[in-house]
């Protein structure tokens with residue numbers, strides 16, 4: 190593939206406006222078209238082709254397209270792009286159900302196209318730093334991961350609940366940080382104000398290495414929180430995605446004992462904008478360069494986990510994920 194790559198964005202809301210801004214200044218890429226069903230959203234764009242839907246978009250010569258429509262539209266649009274031979278970066282969650290996520294994986298793999306999922310929380314500088322240091326063994330074995338992700342109701346998200354929309358970040362992070370897959374899930378969810386979808390959830394996941402993940406998420410809190418904590422052999426390490434800081438409560442090499450903390454270290458982690466890092470990775474994937482895109486299979490694995498959370502909460506049972514072979518790939 191030759192540069193500049195010809196890119197488009199479909200869905201020009203919150204996420205789409207970040208994608209278009211980043212793509213407008215990304216080396217090796219030319220934003221040639223944007224699409225939205227809302228004429229008001231389209232009218233904000235000058236200098237690129239503006240169209241209403243995916244069918245019109247496919248009349249334009251494209252190398253790839255970013256899908257930033259509501260989640261329930263991802264499958265239809267993604268499958269149309271794959272059928273037309275267009276690579277795609279699809280926003281998280283990959284799809285609103287696991288069968289839909291499977292169909293997307295299959296459509297892109299059958300067509301020999303590159304698909305990726307916009308799990309941008311992996312690109313947060315503090316979370317990346319935590320991942321790098323865990324993988325380098327700085328903190329020894331990981332025993333438990335605890336995540337807290339709370340904030341106010343995002344008025345624009347009307348098609349899915351907080352588990353599908355927000356907790357998906359944490360199931361993806363838990364597996365990515367540890368290099369494990371999820372084997373079982375127990376959970377509780379609730380909705381407030383008689384809404385059709387859940388607004389708060391707590392889940393306990395077991396990972397393939399025996400680690401436990403304790404996940405808390407809500408969209409009812411005026412206080413925004415984006416915290417990932419790893420309890421490790423060398424104490425507790427916390428990544429705060431909002432302040433972009435790492436805090437390490439070091440207990441030396443004495444896990445599980447009542448030793449006092451030996452040292453507390455906090456530092457800020459500088460870094461580029463997460464959406465920009467994500468776009469650089471996707472561009473590099475298309476150019477055949479080394480990259481760390483989040484694959485469609487990984488996106489589908491995250492959807493499997495969020496579906497398991499909802500099933501566990503609905504049935505009051507612990508849901509096994511061991512039969513999902515694809516989540517280990």
Ligand SMILES: NC(=O)c1ccc[n+]([C@@H]2O[C@H](COP(=O)([O-])OP(=O)(O)OC[C@H]3O[C@@H](n4cnc5c(N)ncnc54)[C@H](O)[C@@H]3O)[C@@H](O)[C@H]2O)c1
Nearest residue numbers: 200201202203204205225226227257258260280281309345
């Ligand atoms: N990666 C992240 O951190 C992140 C952050 C926010 C949202 N998202 C994801 O991005 C997606 C969009 O979320 P948002 O907050 O931008 O929503 P939004 O409501 O702000 O924007 C969605 C846009 O899509 C348009 N649209 C709807 N159906 C369409 C169709 N069939 N064809 C073309 N345009 C259509 C709407 O008119 C709207 O402009 C969701 O999947 C969401 O989960 C990801």
